[in-house]
Amino acid sequence: MKNSMLLAVCASVATFATVQAGEVAPADVAFDDYGAVEMSLTGVAGDAENGANVFKNRKLGNCLACHANSDMASQLFHGEVGPVLDGVSDRWSAAELRGILSNSGNTFDGTIMPAFYVNDGYVRPLEKFEGKSILTAQQVEDVLAYLQTLSE
């Protein structure tokens, strides 16, 4: 009981986009030959509700900037740069989606899609983003949990 409370406190003070104990660091994410990632980045089940927030938040995932998503029809302005995400979980497995979210370049060579769980190797990143990934490991897992609710 005490331990789980301590964990909860730790999670709530987790600072943005820095690697936490028990998480897989961006450099250690194991991609298979097709860019899929089997293992959870955190070992903590994703929270689909928070994932939906990360998905639409312009300062976090901002996934709607490029992808239309009927499940969020109440949100204004869906982008057209990437594929529509309706029924995305019917087309891709959890491992494939985790890989695409973490570093889509491993699945789609040369894609415009940013890598959401890479914190190194960027050219001229703004100082405040240096050494940081766009999303935290748990945010990636949360968005994944949300995407898994999108089936037709």
Add this chain to the structure above:
Amino acid sequence: MRIITLTAAVAASLALFAGASSAQVTDPLVVDGQTIVTSAPAPDFLDIDEVLSGWNFRTAETRALQTDDFENPAMIFVDQALDDWDTAEGTANKACADCHSGPEEFAGLRAELPRWNDDQGALFNMEAYINFCRTERMGADSLKLAKPRMDAMVALLSLQSRGDIINVAIDGPVADIWERGRELYYTRVGQLDMACANCHEDNYGNMIRADHLSQGQINGFPAYRLKNAKLNSTHGRFKGCMNNIRATPFAVGGEEFTALELYVASRGNGLAVEGPSVRN
């Protein structure tokens, strides 16, 4: 949108090659009776077929503002620059008007910039010409780049070439700089890891959230943006774009942005000078 663009393109190319009137154009850019080309066959070095002014990607409301100089908010700043034109400054106590007959003396210049300045052995954009005149001939301070006084003067001088077809040289002494600009255009930068080309070559015409992605042409600069209610310089816009993709911008007026300006300007060869335009 695609249909409008295509119709405009067909009409514009007819107008170009046959001198025909542009009666077919659904929504042409006409200012004071002058039809301004907003699409053209792409320069040979590009893989796309057609170059399109940002005009084609804006809403009817935004476009309407540009069709009437009394509605175009940029003209307020052009008027301010006209006052500056007559104001004596510097150790020589001279105004632009003391040496130049009028801004119209610079008709056609904007369509060729940036270009190589043989005397100075450097690539010159409009800002460089203005500041050269100020520091070397007027004995005055340089105007700060991407700031209101400079952007207004660039707008006044660009206006003298409105409708002129962009024809920026990319060979000879500027060949290496142009190549550097091209490299920058295709280099992915920032935490979002994107190059100019990812959006403005591969995805123009698509919506990115609420914004309709254009080709990123600079024929309309300086541009009055409704978003910030002021004139925006080319380098100022490059800087804003780099910040958006979470990249550390290059210096305004620096070697990289000037090379990029040359390259991006040349991607618009065939379009017309619109500056100062109105954008969102």
